[in-house]
Amino acid sequence: MAKDTTTRTAQRSARTLGFRRRDAKAAPATPRATFRQLLAHLFANPGMMAAIIAISVVFAGFQLAQPLLVNLLITNVEHSEVPQWIIWTLLAVVLIGSLIQGLQHYLLQRTGESIVLRTRRRLIAKLLRLPISEFDARRTGDLVSRVGADTTLLRAVLTQGLIEAAGGSLTFLGAAIAMLILDPVLLLVTVAVIGGSMVLVGVLALRVRTASAAAQAQLGTLTSAVERAVNSVRTIRAAGAVEREEAVISREARTAYERGLDVASASAFIVPVSGFAVQAALIGVLGVGGVRVAAGLLSIADLITFMMFLFMMIMPLGLFFGAVTAVSTALGALGRIEEILALPTEDELDAANATAPQITLRGPANTDAAPFSATIAFDGVSFRYPTSVVNAQRAREAAIERLDSLQRTMGSGRPGAAAPSLDETLFRADAGLEVEAPLVLDQVTFSVPRGTRTALVGPSGAGKSTTLALIERFYDPTAGAITLGGVDLTRIDRSELRTHIGYVEQDAPVLAGTLRDNLLLGKHEASDDECEAVLREVNLAAVLDRSREGLDAQVGEGGVMLSGGERQRLAIARTLLAAPPILLLDESTSALDGENEALMRDAIDRVAEGRTVIVIAHRLSTVVDADQIVVMERGRVIGRGLHSELVNTTPLYRRLAEHQLLVPGR
Ligand SMILES: Nc1ncnc2c1ncn2[C@@H]1O[C@H](COP(=O)(O)OP(=O)(O)OP(=O)(O)O)[C@@H](O)[C@H]1O
Numbered sequence: 001m002a003k004d005t006t007t008r009t010a011q012r013s014a015r016t017l018g019f020r021r022r023d024a025k026a027a028p029a030t031p032r033a034t035f036r037q038l039l040a041h042l043f044a045n046p047g048m049m050a051a052i053i054a055i056s057v058v059f060a061g062f063q064l065a066q067p068l069l070v071n072l073l074i075t076n077v078e079h080s081e082v083p084q085w086i087i088w089t090l091l092a093v094v095l096i097g098s099l100i101q102g103l104q105h106y107l108l109q110r111t112g113e114s115i116v117l118r119t120r121r122r123l124i125a126k127l128l129r130l131p132i133s134e135f136d137a138r139r140t141g142d143l144v145s146r147v148g149a150d151t152t153l154l155r156a157v158l159t160q161g162l163i164e165a166a167g168g169s170l171t172f173l174g175a176a177i178a179m180l181i182l183d184p185v186l187l188l189v190t191v192a193v194i195g196g197s198m199v200l201v202g203v204l205a206l207r208v209r210t211a212s213a214a215a216q217a218q219l220g221t222l223t224s225a226v227e228r229a230v231n232s233v234r235t236i237r238a239a240g241a242v243e244r245e246e247a248v249i250s251r252e253a254r255t256a257y258e259r260g261l262d263v264a265s266a267s268a269f270i271v272p273v274s275g276f277a278v279q280a281a282l283i284g285v286l287g288v289g290g291v292r293v294a295a296g297l298l299s300i301a302d303l304i305t306f307m308m309f310l311f312m313m314i315m316p317l318g319l320f321f322g323a324v325t326a327v328s329t330a331l332g333a334l335g336r337i338e339e340i341l342a343l344p345t346e347d348e349l350d351a352a353n354a355t356a357p358q359i360t361l362r363g364p365a366n367t368d369a370a371p372f373s374a375t376i377a378f379d380g381v382s383f384r385y386p387t388s389v390v391n392a393q394r395a396r397e398a399a400i401e402r403l404d405s406l407q408r409t410m411g412s413g414r415p416g417a418a419a420p421s422l423d424e425t426l427f428r429a430d431a432g433l434e435v436e437a438p439l440v441l442d443q444v445t446f447s448v449p450r451g452t453r454t455a456l457v458g459p460s461g462a463g464k465s466t467t468l469a470l471i472e473r474f475y476d477p478t479a480g481a482i483t484l485g486g487v488d489l490t491r492i493d494r495s496e497l498r499t500h501i502g503y504v505e506q507d508a509p510v511l512a513g514t515l516r517d518n519l520l521l522g523k524h525e526a527s528d529d530e531c532e533a534v535l536r537e538v539n540l541a542a543v544l545d546r547s548r549e550g551l552d553a554q555v556g557e558g559g560v561m562l563s564g565g566e567r568q569r570l571a572i573a574r575t576l577l578a579a580p581p582i583l584l585l586d587e588s589t590s591a592l593d594g595e596n597e598a599l600m601r602d603a604i605d606r607v608a609e610g611r612t613v614i615v616i617a618h619r620l621s622t623v624v625d626a627d628q629i630v631v632m633e634r635g636r637v638i639g640r641g642l643h644s645e646l647v648n649t650t651p652l653y654r655r656l657a658e659h660q661l662l663v664p665g666r
Pocket residue numbers: 136385389390393440458459460461462463464465466467
């Protein structure tokens with residue numbers, strides 16, 4: 001009991017400080033992608049790539065023609081006759097070349113945008129289908145930054161970096177061939193200088209790659225911190241923790257700045273090395289070229305042409321050096337993207353684990369079952385959360401306990417007590433924690449007859465929410481089986497299963513937007529009449545009539561314009577629109593006033609008609625007239641029956657009933 005109280009205090013304290021379960025995740029190790037993976041993204045649209053390559057070839061041709069025309073011009077000037085056609089052709093080549101370059105630039109940007117779009121779509125599709133345990137073990141903000149910041153980085157490298165460098169390589173190759181024909185000795189001088197610096201740049205690029213992967217990971221951490229603060233801004237203000245949170249986030253921002261500087265200093269060397277290569281090549285060619293002209297081995301026209309080709313060779317080289325830096329940066333970002341894309345979705349896991357063929361339920365699950373057969377049955381179900389999730393959870397609890405004691409110290413008024421940093425505490429607690437996952441459900445057996453109402457009651461942490469999560473198949477049992485109308489849940493396609501079940505979470509999320517937006521999430525083609533009817537069904541008529549906007553009334557970020565009870569009832573209304581035969585309802589733990597409690601109870605009574613309902617009841621008022629009450633404690637079922645029976649047979653239930661029903665003023 002004492003332990004229970006401690007846990008509850010810790011959890012309450014976590015809420016006060018704006019902690020959420022998902023915040024307690026270790027920073028992910030920095031993943032790396034390979035160059036091949038980068039190319040795969042590039043060639044995702046082969047048609048566009050072919051067009052870009054074709055244009056690059058034409059552009060290279062126009063560029064290479066210029067020095068040759070200049071050579072012709074100078075040779076003619078030497079003979080004091082300048083044919084007009086050379087001048088006009090040269091002008092036309094320069095003009096058309098520039099237009100082609102503009103087109104090439106547009107196509108590159110377009111390709112970059114479509115690569116980003118495609119990658120974002122793949123990431124979003126993947127994220128929305130990952131097993132729930134992945135979200136338990138990861139930081140939300142970090143996942144969000146992979147869709148935003150990392151994909152943006154990918155665009156930069158693919159367009160400004162890789163593709164332009166690849167296009168430039170054609171000009172580079174053409175110029176090199178022309179230079180070889182003009183004067184192999186001068187080419188040798190060029191290659192010696194530029195080749196040496198390229199090796200150096202390659203080595204430096206490795207440093208850039210490591211530094212930029214760390215920078216991207218830190219950006220994810222920063223996003224997480226900002227997201228947490230924004231989500232819990234009211235709690236933070238109420239707790240007077242603004243300065244503390246500001247300090248934590250600005251520390252993360254500072255670290256991001258330092259990681260950015262690491263990238264800058266690693267890549268800073270690349271710029272002077274390439275600059276040196278260019279200047280050394282120019283001076284070398286001019287010097288050696290001058291000597292060769294004086295010796296009569298090279299004409300002035302050829303030296304000028306060679307110099308023009310040299311510039312032409314250097315330009316793509318600059319692009320190449322830039323691409324090396326950009327590719328190194330992108331491999332870090334791509335690694336973080338690929339890490340998510342490589343995770344199996346719920347369905348893929350099911351397909352891989354399927355031992356028996358999947359069954360398609362015909363018609364609503366309720367009507368499929370025989371009249372008095374159990375709709376939902378738990379048979380010796382045991383469950384433990386995946387180890388990674390549990391470790392993250394443990395870290396959170398350890399951090400919360402530490403924060404609790406720090407808060408007590410501060411609360412005791414000791415002057416100068418240092419404000420605890422949430423992240424610091426969290427990560428210290430995170431370090432080196434590796435525990436074996438405990439059994440959260442232990443041999444749970446009960447059945448819920450069709451069309452009846454069952455209430456789950458028990459102390460905090462008894463496993464009630466986990467029981468509902470297993471019915472919804474957010475997780476599968478470690479042992480035992482859960483059946484729906486006699487069919488094992490693991491043999492039913494998850495999305496089909498979920499069409500039979502409406503699930504209202506404990507702190508049912510209400511999305512920013514209008515009442516209508518929230519309702520249509522349950523059934524996107526619902527008419528206004530349907531929406532209004534369902535709102536009245538859950539006693540939300542008052543909310544509808546409150547403003548002239550009706551269904552278009554805004555509910556605010558997270559539903560702040562609604563009371564706690566109204567939010568929960570709006571979530572129930574949303575679920576009801578889909579008309580599920582089975583309703584799982586995790587009652588809000590937040591206290592409701594007498595009127596709201598009566599409205600909620602009445603709403604549940606109405607929606608229970610003709611449905612199978614399982615309610616996690618935190619207020620026993622919801623329980624007293626349930627058809628069945630299942631009492632849980634530490635993952636076990638310790639009593640089952642009617643309210644009138646349990647008060648006599650199950651001491652824990654009796655204590656709960658006494659405590660709740662005898663509270664003065666209720
Ligand atoms: N996502 C999770 N990852 C790891 N452990 C979890 C997770 N969710 C719950 N647990 C743990 O499982 C146990 C049962 O939790 P559960 O939320 O099912 O209890 P509950 O009876 O619903 O509690 P409450 O009434 O406070 O909501 C607790 O010890 C909890 O810490």
